[in-house]
Amino acid sequence: MATPVTHAVEIRNLHKHFGKLEVLRGIDFAVDPGQVVCVIGPSGSGKSTLLRCVNLLERPTSGRVILEGVELTDPDVDIDAARRRVGMVFQQFNLFPHMTVLQNVMISQRRVLKRNRAEAERIARENLEKVGVATKCDVYPGQLSGGQQQRVAIARALAMNPALMLFDEPTSALDPELVGDVLAVMRKLAEEGMTMLVVTHEMAFARDVADRVVFMDGGVIVEDGPAAQVIGAPEHERTRGFLRRVLDPTHTGE
């Protein structure tokens, strides 16, 4: 057993029920600092729920989530403090529509981290520059394309200096021609050493960028290993079947 502090996030025997439906049935895994882990699997396999359990947007039914040595599933933990260390990017972007792009990136720096205006604005502009939407500071999210909105959402999360970034199908709501811009930003983040846990259907991204790929099906981890192995030479039949359907969707005959 590795010492707990070496993991960025560690998940032990995690279960999640929605009423009678058991979505997660005992998940054990860990992400180390600097690692990029992609979670793949068919829809309904529990991968988004797993990601949302990491920052407790979903409260696990049982099991433990340990972030940088702090147990988030402890009922007395300061969950708001813990969430500051975890950035999250949503499928639907979830930018605040009543604020400009700059305000979106500044608001939690100001209200949560209590940074002064000048510092918050400097950090916001730096991050918007980094994701390539620096020219859109003063427009409202509704005026941006999906790809631009998602990159602003990434900048908003980065402005909090998170130790871990969660991506919940960040390109699934985008028009195909806009996917590349968002993936390029994520790839750059990965190269800079950000710890990332990514739920995605972008197999090429998973293969090229991820240190590890986790394949989930039916609420359990079926296969967990280096990207080349899980995507290139999967051991399990369920993984092979899934990859066949995803990589070659026009030949779905069993």
Added chain:
Amino acid sequence: MTDPSKTAESSGPAGTPLRRAGLSPRKKQRISRIVQYVLLVAVVVFLLARIEWGSLAANFAKPEVAAETWPEVFTVALKNTIIYSVGGFVFAFLLGLLFALMRLSSVAPYRWIAIAYIEIFRGLPALLIFLLILFLPLALPGFEVPGGTYGQGILGLTVVGSAYMAETLRAGLQAVPRGQTEAARSLGMSHARSMITIVIPQAVRIVIPPTTNQFVSLLKDSSLVLFLGVTGDYVELTKFGNDLASTHANATPILVVGVTYLLVTIPLGYLASRLEKRQGKGR
């Protein structure tokens, strides 16, 4: 039936000849229009002949009496109507927001209190509430509504408006997508902070058109201040018109007051529908 060459003209089932004995739809429509015009003209002619225009004008639109209302109809009456309704609206909004948040609280007794308040005051006639306020000092000896007459009027309108406002704001709060709260919480904001910074501002934007209509309705309900027995500097439009009408035994002041209400309510109504349209386009 589905033969496109027939559908334009044919009115019967397939197979009947296109040129039939009956009237074509176009002709039927024309006859119907002519009948409507004839009816309209008949009613107008009847009214013109039967109404005694001289007496009507003398009673409802007498220039001398209308002149009497000037300038107090604006400087006192309209001003007071606006004080009562804006005051009532502001407090109704704040109280409504409080009850909307209580209605959505995770603490069950808060929900019960909010539901009880909303159900009671939405179900009572506004006039009854004003009469209750009138008797408040009797029920609570030594109690006086702060702000005197203005305070009483504003309290009445607050109670009348807040129950509706609570339901409108609750709908607005629930219309803000869940993802907004999730994004705020994932950035480390507390529940209270994400409500104040993210959810409530969006909810308020969502409910601006319906609350504009509620303001119009409060403005009209402010006429019930009449029943508080206000006098002198505190009279609002309806009381003002009623008093002058009694003095002159002439309805002209009521007409003047009516037009004054419309000067405010019609533009507000347009504003509300424009805001609604703009909101429909945005987002």
